[in-house]
Amino acid sequence: MTIEPVLPTPASEVGPAASAEAAAEADAVEGGLFAPHRRQLVIGLVLTVTLVAFEAMAIAAIMPDVKDDLGGLGLYGWVFSGFFLASLLGIVVAGQLADTRGLVLPYTVGLGLFSVGLVVGGGAASMPMLVAGRILQGFGAGAIPAIGYAAIGRGIPSPLRPKMFAVMSTAWVVPGLVGPSAALLVEHALSWRFVFLILVPLVIVAGIMTVPVLAAMGAPVGADLDDDAHAARRTAENLRLRQVVLLVLGIGAAFVAASGVPVVVAVVLFLVGVPLAVNALVHLLPHGTLRLERGVPATVAVRGLLTFGFFAADAYVPLAVVDGRGGSSWIAGAALTVSALTWTAASWIQAHLIDRIGPRALDRIGFTALAAGVGTMLGVALGLPVALAVVAWAISGFGIGIAYAPQAVTVLASAKPGEEGSASAAIQLADAVGIALGVGVGGGIISLGDGRGWAVDHTVTWVFALALAGALGGLLASGRMPKRVPAQAT
Incomplete structure (x- = not known):
């Protein structure tokens, strides 16, 4: 997804809807951060x-x-x-x-x-x-x-x-x-x-x-979703959590490989950990x-x-x-x-x-x-x-x-x-x-x-x-x- 720069709208093109939106935004920020x-x-x-x-x-x-x-x-x-x-x-x-x-x-x-x-x-x-x-x-x-x-x-x-x-x-x-x-x-x-x-x-x-x-x-927002939507969300969340666990394990394995373990063990941990972490990051x-x-x-x-x-x-x-x-x-x-x-x-x-x-x-x-x-x-x-x-x-x-x-x-x-x-x-x-x-x-x-x-x-x-x-x-x-x-x- 590419985000394009947001340019100001010329005053001549601002209609009633845009004016109402601007007024609502002004009300929202009134009083600043420490408004009551x-x-x-x-x-x-x-x-x-x-x-x-x-x-x-x-x-x-x-x-x-x-x-x-x-x-x-x-x-x-x-x-x-x-x-x-x-x-x-x-x-x-x-x-x-x-x-x-x-x-x-x-x-x-x-x-x-x-x-x-x-x-x-x-x-x-x-x-x-x-x-x-x-x-x-x-x-x-x-x-x-x-x-x-x-x-x-x-x-x-x-x-x-x-x-x-x-x-x-x-x-x-x-x-x-x-x-x-x-x-x-x-x-x-x-x-x-x-x-x-x-x-x-x-x-x-x-x-x-x-x-x-x-x-x-x-x-x-979305707490009132129907059962199918909740089920889909839970499935996505479980998948994401598994990917995070794999990411932690992958990065951890690479760190252990660099912490002075025998060379053979270090090579194995590195070859396993790095692809595991990269693949998890792609999904996360x-x-x-x-x-x-x-x-x-x-x-x-x-x-x-x-x-x-x-x-x-x-x-x-x-x-x-x-x-x-x-x-x-x-x-x-x-x-x-x-x-x-x-x-x-x-x-x-x-x-x-x-x-x-x-x-x-x-x-x-x-x-x-x-x-x-x-x-x-x-x-x-x-x-x-x-x-x-x-x-x-x-x-x-x-x-x-x-x-x-x-x-x-x-x-x-x-x-x-x-x-x-x-x-x-x-x-x-x-x-x-x-x-x-x-x-x-x-x-x-x-x-x-x-x-x-x-x-x-x-x-x-x-x-x-x-x-x-x-x-x-x-x-x-x-x-x-x-x-x-x-x-x-x-």
Whole structure:
């Protein structure tokens, strides 16, 4: 499906119907995001994003110290890739339930598993146990943003969505400012275990604020379908879930192949896992995604390249600074902090520019900045001053911030009523696949280097080179995105 640019209609051609439609749209956006009838939804979603943001910023900052305590550098990457592989399941299951059972059930299950994972992670006695806890967190964290996107699609008018995504990015400001430093303070004063455990109360607060709002949104569109339509939908959902399981198994097999197993086993796992994952992706993503078909399919693919390029490096910035170059953990924390701030600032910038220059131009700017930031981080690994890591990751944060939201706005604008969950699941799936592949392949490189006795600074050089390749690939692919945000589907 190709999405053509939407051009403004000349005033001379606007009839009574068009005028009535414009008036209805103006009424819908009156009062902005924080109008009384949508204020609770906005606040609830922002709190939920803040919960996930604290977890992401805090765990990334303390992982070098966790590794020193538990050992198992070979499993360092699995702490992140296991999280994101599990999030693939959470994204698709939540997206399907959102379209059939409403938003409350998948949201509460996601929060519950997320909190259990925090408890398991906080009590981990070994790196494998920590990975298990992160897998539980991942399933919950996958469900949470998928439900958030679906709620935006149902409860926020199309003209307000760019600002809503900017507000959600702003929810990273406080975690970005205090998350890494607070995590390091807690780790030094008490233990890294409390960094996991102190997040549990945030789960309760987020649930209390958000569940009533989601429940008030009522049944999903299409809940009154006849028996044949429900049966067809269930069949499609079961097929999709099987494909997601195959995708996770395929990617997981490829990751295991790169984690230092015997060569024969690695070859078998790779030859089985890669085709399995590719075939599953063909069935799960919009038709034409892997071919970069212009419009929405290419937009979904570009989201995967964006998260691949950023998170393949982001997960290993603290390791590169602390273990690779002998820098302070505070420099690593500062790099993560400024990245969150520039991501947020760029997200607000795109909200003001998207109608003027369109999503394609914004993504080209974003990928250029991301490539520049990752390239600078590669230079740090090769010997540039360690303090440049803060500058490098500020540039990278700006890059992903300017490119990230326009992709979601484009895809959601193309979703028909009642299909917001599936649309959000598609882009979130590409999001998580990109992160899982980037972090997982990076972890495989770390494991390979550990097995061969490479110095950490040498190993992370290859990781950042991989991330740079992803950013440059995304820059080329972004030319297939729509020039303008499509008209809202009906």
